[in-house]
Amino acid sequence: MKIALITGITGQDGAYLSEFLLKKGYQVHGIKRRASLFNTDRIDHLYQDPHVEHRNFILHYGDMTDSTNLIRLIQEIQPDEIYNLAAMSHVQVSFEVPEYTGNADGLGTLRILDAVRLLGLEKKTRIYQASTSELYGKVQEVPQSETTPFYPRSPYAVAKMYAFWITVNYREAYNMYACNGILFNHESPIRGETFVTRKITRAAARIALGLQNKLYLGNLDAQRDWGHAKDYVRMMWMILQAEEPEDWVIATGVTTPVREFVRMAFDELGITLEFKGQGIEEKAYVKSCSNKELKIETGKEVLNVDPKYFRPTEVELLIGDATKANTKLGWTPEYELKDLVKDMVNSDLKLMQKDQYLKNGGYTTYNYFE
Ligand code: NDP
Ligand code: GDR
Numbered sequence: 001m002k003i004a005l006i007t008g009i010t011g012q013d014g015a016y017l018s019e020f021l022l023k024k025g026y027q028v029h030g031i032k033r034r035a036s037l038f039n040t041d042r043i044d045h046l047y048q049d050p051h052v053e054h055r056n057f058i059l060h061y062g063d064m065t066d067s068t069n070l071i072r073l074i075q076e077i078q079p080d081e082i083y084n085l086a087a088m089s090h091v092q093v094s095f096e097v098p099e100y101t102g103n104a105d106g107l108g109t110l111r112i113l114d115a116v117r118l119l120g121l122e123k124k125t126r127i128y129q130a131s132t133s134e135l136y137g138k139v140q141e142v143p144q145s146e147t148t149p150f151y152p153r154s155p156y157a158v159a160k161m162y163a164f165w166i167t168v169n170y171r172e173a174y175n176m177y178a179c180n181g182i183l184f185n186h187e188s189p190i191r192g193e194t195f196v197t198r199k200i201t202r203a204a205a206r207i208a209l210g211l212q213n214k215l216y217l218g219n220l221d222a223q224r225d226w227g228h229a230k231d232y233v234r235m236m237w238m239i240l241q242a243e244e245p246e247d248w249v250i251a252t253g254v255t256t257p258v259r260e261f262v263r264m265a266f267d268e269l270g271i272t273l274e275f276k277g278q279g280i281e282e283k284a285y286v287k288s289c290s291n292k293e294l295k296i297e298t299g300k301e302v303l304n305v306d307p308k309y310f311r312p313t314e315v316e317l318l319i320g321d322a323t324k325a326n327t328k329l330g331w332t333p334e335y336e337l338k339d340l341v342k343d344m345v346n347s348d349l350k351l352m353q354k355d356q357y358l359k360n361g362g363y364t365t366y367n368y369f370e
Contacts (some may be wrong), residue, residue: 001056005077006030007064007112008085012190013130015042017083017233022046022056024237029077031062031086042190064108065100071115078121081240083128084112087160090194091134092311094156102159109163113170113178122176126240129167131180132160133225133251133318143321146182146249153313168247177245181236184251184320187340188229189347196258197226197344204265205348207302208294209356211365214302218309220259220282223317227252228335228343235331242329251320252333262303264338268345271296273303280305 004021008014009030021028032040040047040059048055060077062069064086074082087105088094094101109129116125136144137153152158164180171178191198196217206212227250235250259275262284266273270291273284284303289296325331335343355365 001025001027002080003027003029003077004081004083005074005079006083006085007062007108008087008130009059010039010042011085011089012042012188012192012229013085013186013233013236014083015046015190016188016229017085017236018043018046018057020233020237027056027058029058029060029073029079031073032059033063034061064104064111067111067115070111071118074112074115074121074125075119079125081126081128082112082116083130083236083240084109085130087130088156090192091154091156091315092309094154094159095312098155101155102162105156105159106162106166110166113166113176116176117170117174122174126177126245127167127179128236128240129163129178129180130236131164131167131182131247132157133182133184133249133320134315135161135164135182136318137315138313139317142317143251143253143319144249145321146247146324153315154311157315164247171245177240179239179242179245180247181232181239182247182249182320183232183235184225184227184249184318186227186229186232187344189344191229191344196224197261197340198348200258200262200265201341201344201348202352204262204269204271204345205352206355208269208271208291208296208349209352210295211352211356211359214304215262216304216306216309217258217262218306218311219314220262220305221257221316222314223255223257223319225251225253225255225319226261226337226340227333228340231333231335235325235329238325238329238331248325248329249320249322250325250331251322252337253320253322254337255317255319256337261341264341265345266302268341269349270294275303280307 088101134157135150138151187197203215272287274287286300
């Protein structure tokens with residue numbers, strides 16, 4: 001039985017990757033942070049009682065900023081594969097916590113690589129590093145491939161740039177099997193609520209049900225190459241099964257502006273939007289609604305731009321070229337953007353119907369807009 005260790009197991013990708021590896025017959029270990037509330041929502045369905053024998057899903061407390069913890073865990077677990085997914089992953093928040101982001105996302109990667117080296121596991125343990133299209137930052141060339149130069153535009157991206165190169169360096173210096181997956185944005189119904197796609201699909205569902213009045217967003221012109229997280233975790237595994245350790249771009253090759261994602265999400269609910277105005281004056285209104293069950297008036301203003309969501313330096317355009325992954329590993333995404341939007345909107349509609357039910361029953365529901 002192969003043993004995998006996943007850092008960031010409680011996050012979006014950690015949850016999907018756990019499911020994927022368990023289906024492949026792996027024993028999966030994961031590092032979770034101690035929090036004052038439970039933070040394992042996304043993986044609770046995989047939980048196994050620690051008192052039963054022969055578990056194949058095991059969680060450990062840990063943190064990317066604690067080398068002693070990481071060394072001890074890797075020594076105990078002796079993993080065949082490490083997927084380093086843990087990170088302070090929100091680009092805008094990284095401007096507010098730049099030092100912590102550098103520590104967890106940049107040095108955290110060094111701690112994993114060095115733990116494997118110190119423990120003499122270079123020949124046994126393969127390492128996947130969660131690199132990102134944010135490395136490309138300010139547009140140098142489109143589409144972006146493994147040979148496109150980097151120009152990071154946030155403390156997050158700069159930290160991830162360190163992580164990228166230290167992974168390459170350990171591979172070359174110590175002959176380790178360590179790879180970067182340069183993944184473009186990937187989303188899902190369990191995407192964090194403050195990333196733009198999930199913020200939009202939640203808000204669309206809430207507005208449709210009369211639970212929220214308006215959606216406030218920042219830059220509507222930013223363009224992203226959005227894929228489905230399920231397709232991307234499959235590729236993480238494929239990367240570690242390749243004969244040679246290499247770096248890989250994973251993307252759909254299709255880019256879409258944030259504004260268009262908003263339009264598609266509302267469309268999925270039968271609500272057609274009309275955008276008017278420009279820059280911070282831009283607004284969206286309900287043009288028509290074909291879903292007779294929704295009580296939403298034509299002409300209702302549902303979207304405003306709020307400059308508080310603008311970033312000090314923005315990444316305007318990302319579009320990836322995954323030819324290498326396609327030709328050398330045979331990877332192609334199964335989901336198109338319209339399937340992704342459908343999956344996310346339908347899931348959020350169900351969740352918000354639950355909220356509506358609670359609200360109608362006199363229970364308080366909370367609504368965070370960030
Ligand atoms: P999430 O934000 O959903 O999950 C991040 C995970 O990292 C969570 O489990 C979080 O724990 C954990 N974490 C954060 N800080 C620490 C720390 N100091 N010590 C231990 N664990 C920590 O991210 P995704 O699942 O979306 O992304 C996974 C990885 O892939 C990240 O590294 C991200 O930067 C990268 N990436 C993501 C892309 C995407 O589009 N999703 C694209 C390219 C790269 P907790 O639950 O306690 O907060
Ligand atoms: P990104 O994702 O920064 O690409 O990083 P995010 O969804 O946060 O932003 C995408 C684009 O949307 C614009 N935007 C807004 N973003 C947020 N979060 N909230 C808003 O209200 C809003 N309005 C407009 C942003 O300015 C941006 O241009 C994600 C993360 O998962 C990273 O960890 C990962 O490395 C990259 O994707 C690839």
